Amino acid sequence: MLELIHVSKSFRSADGAVVPAVDDISMTISEKEFVSIVGPSGCGKTTLLRMIAGLETSAGSHIVFNGHPVHGPDRERGMVFQNFALFPWMTVEENIGSGLRFAGKSDAETQDIVSRYLKLTGLEKFATAYPMTLSGGMKQRVAIARTLASDPQIILMDEPFGALDTQTRSQMQEFLADLWVKDSKTVIFVTHDIEEAIFLSDRVFLMSPRPGQIKQEFKIPFGPGRNHELKFSDEFFALKKEIMRMM
Amino acid sequence: MRRSKWASVGLGSLSFAVIFVIWSAVTYTRFVSDVFLPTPSELVHGAVMLFVQRGFLWDIGISALRIIIGFVIAVMLAIPIGIALGLSRRASQLLEPVVDFIRYIPNPALIPLFILWFGVGETEKIIVISQTVFFQLVLMVANSVSFTPKEIIESAQTLGATRWHIITRVIFPYIKPRIYDDLRISIGWAWTALMAAEIVGASSGIGLIIVEAQRLLRTPNVVAGILTIGILGLITDITMKLLYPVFFPWAPKLEHHA
Ligand SMILES: Nc1ncnc2c1ncn2[C@@H]1O[C@H](COP(=O)(O)OP(=O)(O)O)[C@@H](O)[C@H]1O
Ligand SMILES: [Mg+2]
Numbered sequence: 001m002l003e004l005i006h007v008s009k010s011f012r013s014a015d016g017a018v019v020p021a022v023d024d025i026s027m028t029i030s031e032k033e034f035v036s037i038v039g040p041s042g043c044g045k046t047t048l049l050r051m052i053a054g055l056e057t058s059a060g061s062h063i064v065f066n067g068h069p070v071h072g073p074d075r076e077r078g079m080v081f082q083n084f085a086l087f088p089w090m091t092v093e094e095n096i097g098s099g100l101r102f103a104g105k106s107d108a109e110t111q112d113i114v115s116r117y118l119k120l121t122g123l124e125k126f127a128t129a130y131p132m133t134l135s136g137g138m139k140q141r142v143a144i145a146r147t148l149a150s151d152p153q154i155i156l157m158d159e160p161f162g163a164l165d166t167q168t169r170s171q172m173q174e175f176l177a178d179l180w181v182k183d184s185k186t187v188i189f190v191t192h193d194i195e196e197a198i199f200l201s202d203r204v205f206l207m208s209p210r211p212g213q214i215k216q217e218f219k220i221p222f223g224p225g226r227n228h229e230l231k232f233s234d235e236f237f238a239l240k241k242e243i244m245r246m247m
Numbered sequence: 248m249r250r251s252k253w254a255s256v257g258l259g260s261l262s263f264a265v266i267f268v269i270w271s272a273v274t275y276t277r278f279v280s281d282v283f284l285p286t287p288s289e290l291v292h293g294a295v296m297l298f299v300q301r302g303f304l305w306d307i308g309i310s311a312l313r314i315i316i317g318f319v320i321a322v323m324l325a326i327p328i329g330i331a332l333g334l335s336r337r338a339s340q341l342l343e344p345v346v347d348f349i350r351y352i353p354n355p356a357l358i359p360l361f362i363l364w365f366g367v368g369e370t371e372k373i374i375v376i377s378q379t380v381f382f383q384l385v386l387m388v389a390n391s392v393s394f395t396p397k398e399i400i401e402s403a404q405t406l407g408a409t410r411w412h413i414i415t416r417v418i419f420p421y422i423k424p425r426i427y428d429d430l431r432i433s434i435g436w437a438w439t440a441l442m443a444a445e446i447v448g449a450s451s452g453i454g455l456i457i458v459e460a461q462r463l464l465r466t467p468n469v470v471a472g473i474l475t476i477g478i479l480g481l482i483t484d485i486t487m488k489l490l491y492p493v494f495f496p497w498a499p500k501l502e503h504h505a
Contacts, residue, residue, distance in 0.1 A: 055401050075407030085402035089420045089497045099406035102416075130497040150406050 002029040002052065002154060002186070005062040009047050021047040023211030031153075034180060034187045036197035036204045038243070044212025045190040046082070049156045052188065053079045066153070075099060078152030082159050084143040086131040092142050093118060093127040099150025117145040120179065137168040144176070154186040161196065170228060173199055181224045194243050199231060206246055216246050285467040290474075293467025301468075303456060307475060310445065310452040313369070314437050317376025321437075322430060325381050329388025330414065339389060350382040355443040367448040372441065379440035384433045391425040392418060424491070424498040431487040438476055 004027045010020040022044040029035050037045050050056040052063060054073040063070040065077065073079075078099075086095050093114050100110040118124045121141040131139055140160055147155055161169045177200055180187065191197050197204045201220050208215040218239065222230060230236055267287070273279045274286040285293060297303040332339045358375060365371040395418045403417045445454020453472055460468030492500075 053401075053405055055404070073401065073404035075405070077405065079402065079405040081398055081402055083398070085396070085398040087399065087403075087417070087420075089423070089495075098403070102403070102407045102409070102412050132497060132499065146406065152405075156405075 001031060001066060002188075003062075003064040004028075004052070005064065007048070007051060007058070007061040007063060009044075009051060009056060009058040009061065020211035022051065023213050025212070025214055027205065027214065027217075029154075029186060029188065032184045032186055033203065034189065034201050036189045036191060036201040037207060038191055038194055038197045038204060039207030039212070039215075040209050040247070041192060043207045043209040045192075045207060046158055048207075048212065049079070049158050049188065049190050052154075053077050053156055055079075075103065075150055076152055077154045077156060078147035078150055079156040080140075080143050080147050080158065080160050082162065084131075084139045086139060086142055086146070088131050091128045091130055092123055092134070095131065095142050096123075096145045096149050098146060103150065113149050117149045120148075120182075121145045121175075136163050137172065140164065140172065141175075144179075148179075148183065148185075152185075154188065157187065157189045159191055160189075161193075162191070169196075174228060176200060177226050194240055194247075195231060198236060198239050198243070199226060199228075204243065206243060218243055282464065282466055285470055289467045290470055293465065294471035294474075297456065297468055297471055301456065303471075303475075306452050306456050307479075310441060310454070311479070313372045313441055313452065314376060314434070317373040317441070318380055318434065318437050320373065321377040321380035321384060321433075324377075325384035326388055326426065329385040330392055330419065332385065332389035333392025334414065334418075343386070343389075346382055346386060349378075350386070354379050354440045355447070358444055358447050361444075362448060367450075372444050372449070372452075375444040376437050376440050380433050380437050383436050384429060387429040387433070388422075388426055391422040391429065394425060395421045424495045427487070427491065427494065431484060434483055434487075435480060438480060442476065 004025055007022060007025045008020070009022040010018050013019050025048060037048065039045055047056060051058065051061065052070070054063075054070045054077065057071070070077070087098060090098060096117050097110045097114040100113060105113075115124075118127055121144065123138065123141055123145065126134065126138060131142065134142065140163075144157075144160065161172050164172060173196055180200075187200075189197070189200060194204075198218075198220055204218040204220060206215045206218070207213065220239065221235070270284070271287055274281070274284055274289075281289060294303075332342060354375065357378070361371050361375055361378075365374060399421060400413055400417060403413055408417060441452070442454045442457075445452040446458050449455045453475060457469055457472035460466075460472065491498075
């Protein structure tokens with residue numbers, strides 16, 4: 001369980017002014033829940049995710065994970081970065097296995113887990129390719145596989161499909177929905193695409209810009225095993241309209 | 248890509264060809280006296296005599312060996328210390344002014360002192376090289392550390408990397424191509440330092456051959472010695488550039504500076 005208790009963060013801009021990025025956000029996320037955070041660009045989504053990861057801290061904010069306060073980054077809270085942040089000197093399989101290496105896992109065990117995720121993400125043919133030779137969609141799959149393979153308890157994803165074309169994006173959404181059914185994890189998913197948020201999540205939090213606060217929370221009633229047909233249902237459409245109206 | 252590569256090789260050869268033509272013109276006509284500059288054929292003859300009579304190959308080997316030993320020592324010290332400087336603001340505040348100060352002292356000015364301390368033997372030669380290369384390289388390595396993108400470090404942290412992992416398995420591999428390029432450049436300084444040391448006092452080496460020939464007014468041998476250094480430098484440089492994509496197939500082409 002992840003608890004955010006009065007989480008705030010402000011930055012100092014170049015001219016010395018204080019810019020609030022996240023303002024007094026509290027929420028509780030249970031185990032194996034898939035939660036999305038939507039909101040316009042600049043409303044503080046990345047900052048919030050980075051705070052959960054432990055990459056950003058702020059006095060007076062409390063983030064408690066399974067009873068322990070979060071002080072810095074660690075492998076319990078894996079993060080998929082907006083622009084992948086792959087290790088360019090490692091091949092696809094080395095990238096996927098990097099978290100296991102950091103954890104001191106044996107060659108055999110690493111090999112085993114890596115080949116499982118290569119298969120799961122359809123990257124077997126590219127196992128020995130370097131990131132610079134891959135397309136955006138493939139890089140994104142490597143980044144996701146790398147985070148999954150290190151077996152975190154929470155996966156934080158920052159607009160992971162933002163840079164992809166519409167078709168790849170739909171494929172990746174279905175891929176993630178599918179993966180979540182097979183390999184259930186707590187996921188916090190940041191996006192500015194409402195449809196994507198509804199399609200993937202159990203709950204959607206809508207953030208308002210400046211200062212970044214949670215404006216409203218929506219429960220998504222659809223069960224697991226979703227496919228793109230869902231996007232054409234009346235129920236889906238009604239939800240989308242409701243959230244859009246709040247923005 | 249390939250076209251422009253051949254174009255650059257062509258232009259590079261052209262400048263050598265022009266120099267060769269002018270050189271031949273001014274020497275064969277005796278426009279410039281052979282005491283100052285030999286003709287190409289005198290130069291070739293001088294070079295052959297150097298190898299055959301003077302055992303020049305031995306001196307080249309000695310000089311190269313000094314470079315290699317001095318260079319390896321400098322690199323083994325400069326990489327870890329440079330990374331430490333690049334990582335720690337306090338360490339760099341502490342040491343950078345000293346490093347800069349020493350770096351700005353022209354190498355030949357230090358040689359007399361090194362001779363007082365270590366004599367004119369191999370120790371002195373190697374220390375002259377190591378010292379020069381170390382103080383140049385250490386700041387380049389420190390600077391390279393700052394090129395590691397913050398995101399790559401952060402993604403390693405969320406994958407469970409410790410601080411030691413970040414240094415040895417993230418920052419170091421990431422900056423390796425840059426360090427490699429820094430090494431390529433600093434080999435030039437190693438030669439500069441060694442020539443100064445060998446000209447001031449040595450019983451072997453390319454530098455000795457050059458001063459010896461100069462004292463005997465054997466200009467072809469002087470020029471042959473100088474050209475030998477240039478050729479060795481060029482071969483090293485080209486080899487290192489060609490090996491770059493072999494060592495770092497994952498890296499984008501570096502804009503080779505210098
Ligand atoms: N490191 C930083 N320094 C200064 N301002 C920042 C920094 N990071 C984010 N901000 C500011 O905080 C606000 C929220 O940014 P961010 O969390 O990236 O928003 P989002 O991800 O929703 O687009 C923006 O106004 C942004 O300019
Ligand atoms: Mg963002």
